[in-house]
Amino acid sequence: MSRRRAASLFAAGILLISLAAAAPVAAKSHLHVLLDGLNSPKGILAGGHSVFVGQGWAGPPGPVLEYHRTGRGHGTASPITDPIPLVDITATPDGAGWGIGANGVLYRQATAGATPEAVLDILAYQAVDIDPFDINVPPPPAEPNPGESNPNGIAPLPNNDVLIADAAGNDLLRVSPNGDAVTVARWQVETIPNHIPGLPPQVPAEAVPTTVAIGPGGWAYVGQLVGFPGTPGTAHIWRVNPLAEDALCDVNAPNANCSVWKSGFTSIFDIAFNPHNGTLYVYEIAEAGWPAFEAGFAPGGTFPPAVLLEVKGGSRTELARGELSQPGGVAVANDGAVFVTDGMFTGGRLIQIKGN
Numbered sequence: 001m002s003r004r005r006a007a008s009l010f011a012a013g014i015l016l017i018s019l020a021a022a023a024p025v026a027a028k029s030h031l032h033v034l035l036d037g038l039n040s041p042k043g044i045l046a047g048g049h050s051v052f053v054g055q056g057w058a059g060p061p062g063p064v065l066e067y068h069r070t071g072r073g074h075g076t077a078s079p080i081t082d083p084i085p086l087v088d089i090t091a092t093p094d095g096a097g098w099g100i101g102a103n104g105v106l107y108r109q110a111t112a113g114a115t116p117e118a119v120l121d122i123l124a125y126q127a128v129d130i131d132p133f134d135i136n137v138p139p140p141p142a143e144p145n146p147g148e149s150n151p152n153g154i155a156p157l158p159n160n161d162v163l164i165a166d167a168a169g170n171d172l173l174r175v176s177p178n179g180d181a182v183t184v185a186r187w188q189v190e191t192i193p194n195h196i197p198g199l200p201p202q203v204p205a206e207a208v209p210t211t212v213a214i215g216p217g218g219w220a221y222v223g224q225l226v227g228f229p230g231t232p233g234t235a236h237i238w239r240v241n242p243l244a245e246d247a248l249c250d251v252n253a254p255n256a257n258c259s260v261w262k263s264g265f266t267s268i269f270d271i272a273f274n275p276h277n278g279t280l281y282v283y284e285i286a287e288a289g290w291p292a293f294e295a296g297f298a299p300g301g302t303f304p305p306a307v308l309l310e311v312k313g314g315s316r317t318e319l320a321r322g323e324l325s326q327p328g329g330v331a332v333a334n335d336g337a338v339f340v341t342d343g344m345f346t347g348g349r350l351i352q353i354k355g356n
Contacts, residue, residue: 031352032352035350036348039056040328040345042086043087051067051339054088055086056083057102060083062083063084066079067350086101087151090154096111097112105121105123106179131147131186132186133170187206188251190250194231205228208224213271220239223282232267236265265282266289268282271330272330274336281338284307286306286307327340339351339352
């Protein structure tokens with residue numbers, strides 16, 4: 001999946017998808033906008049008393065902002081880095097801040113106030129770390145491009161390494177503070193149902209892993225977008241051994257290092273766990289998937305609502321239904337407070353999700 005434009009992660013082509021997965025239960029909830037007027041705020045990290053927001057994923061550079069929570073729904077914001085376009089951010093137990101640049105470079109800030117240093121050129125690593133399952137799929141410009149890269153998600157490990165979900169490389173990387181990198185897992189192509197006229201009823205699709213989070217048991221949990229045709233309800237969340245090397249993620253061949261954990265999602269863009277009770281929050285691009293989202297870029301087009309799901313065991317509840325658009329990221333603070341960013345292309349916001 002190529003980096004054709006700022007919105008290329010949602011894949012190419014402007015196609016309306018009419019087939020949707022069964023809708024989850026909707027919960028009464030409301031939004032509290034903490035910050036608005038942000039510049040494409042995708043990366044988000046929630047700490048004890050602060051929420052950190054990276055900017056510039058699909059626009060001009062912006063600083064990382066620290067929103068300091070001073071009370072119920074109140075706080076102050078201040079920039080903590082020089083402006084840089086960032087895709088996602090995190091922090092490791094040693095106190096270092098990490099960020100994936102929109103240029104495909106992984107940065108590390110050793111201490112607060114230090115200058116971020118380039119740790120790894122992810123694009124260069126992926127250019128020779130060939131995706132063996134890259135496929136030639138419509139629409140044009142056709143692939144394959146097995147050395148392409150689009151690093152989109154980052155998560156910390158207890159040993160101060162980080163994991164990188166690469167949406168175009170269809171793999172998960174582990175990177176140490178000194179820049180040593182290994183490929184933890186690779187995703188096999190999956191045959192999924194198709195409903196696009198003129199194509200077979202079943203077509204091969206790339207996984208497009210967009211996000212990674214550390215969850216129960218210290219495992220890595222990876223959410224996927226699913227490539228063309230992006231059929232709703234075909235996205236999985238995978239459970240991956242973060243210390244593995246070259247593990248195979250194949251829906252038809254689960255193994256000790258990688259297997260499907262939960263299914264039935266649509267165009268996942270980010271996930272986050274509540275650190276205390278294991279509740280999972282899944283942020284999806286749109287109910288009808290990324291092709292419906294792509295229609296927002298057409299002349300006169302509008303972006304559909306994003307979907308934020310709260311997943312507890314076997315139940316799935318949609319929060320703030322119809323109130324979010326153009327999703328960025330989701331994060332959960334130590335006290336269980338849930339934060340999201342949205343408005344990636346039409347005025348970004350940092351929002352706290354509150355239930356009744």
